[in-house]
Amino acid sequence: MLDFGDYGYVELKRIYQKFMEKAFVMASVGHLIAATVYLTAVWATREPERVLPVRLIKYADLGPPPSLASQQAAPQIQVAGAAARPTIGIPEPVPDAEVSSETTIATQTEMSQMTSLVGGEGVGEGAVIQVEQPVAQEADIVVEEEKLPEIGEFIPVEEEPVAVEQPKPVYPEIARRAGIEGTVWVMILVDKTGKVRDVQITKGPEMFHEAAKEAAWKSVWKPAIQNHKPVAVWVTYPVRFTLK
Incomplete structure (x- = not known):
């Protein structure tokens, strides 16, 4: 003891x-x-920092925007010529010597058909209008996939994308214990619907990469606008990790 x-x-x-x-x-x-x-x-x-190609284009060098409304040709209306009068005559009492062998007496059916050939009011006598209706043809409907720009590709826009919802990244525990701070530059691809389609890290401490990526995937954006239509573009922004 x-x-x-x-x-x-x-x-x-x-x-x-x-x-x-x-x-x-x-x-x-x-x-x-x-x-x-x-x-x-x-x-x-650590991996060497990637240098992305940047191509600068002046807005004045861009061509005119495509037409927003496509005009379709109206169906042509074909107007037939005046119908020839029938050789059918109306019976009249004449002397036997003046009776022509070429004249025939119209039947009730033929007289009704002759009445339908006479032009109505406002069209002209003997005029028949024939309108060709467009024939509906079944066509295969092809849905084109959205073409997304390559990384670093320049896309001219009139309105830049705006972050609608951008959650705060989670601070890595090992960096918090070591008292390390830093800034990570994130490049994301925002499609026409404002959804994030791709995330890339351009530079910054590697210990913050995963936290910055997770926050970028959860973000929601208002898409960029060009010619009054949404377009897909790449957006670059910094994510700062600081200890209070």
Whole structure:
């Protein structure tokens, strides 16, 4: 059994402060060494920053915008010429010597047909209007997929995209413990509906990349406008990680 002799409360109170300071210093040095080793490994294995091509085009060099409304030719109306009068005559009493063998007596059916050939009011006598109705043909409906611009491709717009909902990224725990701050530049592709279709990191500390990407995928945008129509464009913005 250990014998502490005259050691008691007073002696322990006198020396515990010294051991507490030594323990705190050793723990701080251990954490600092671990953080230094991790940051050195991240720095040694980091990928070189990608330089994206940027092509500048003046708005005056762009061609005229396409027409917003396509005109369709109206169906042509063909007007037939005046119908020839029938050789059928109306019976009249004449002398037998003047009877022509070429004249025939119209039947009831032929007289009704002759009446229908006579032009109505406002059209002209003997005129028949024939309107050709367009023949409806079944055509295969082809739905074109939205063409998305390549990364770095310049798209002229009249109105830039606007963030409608942009959640705050989660601060990485290892960076919080090490007291590291930084800024990450994020490039996203916003389609015609305002949905994020692609996310790229251009530069910034690698330990913040995943947090910045997760926040970018959850964001919602108002799409860019060109010629009163939404267009898909790339948007670049910074995400700052700071400790308060």
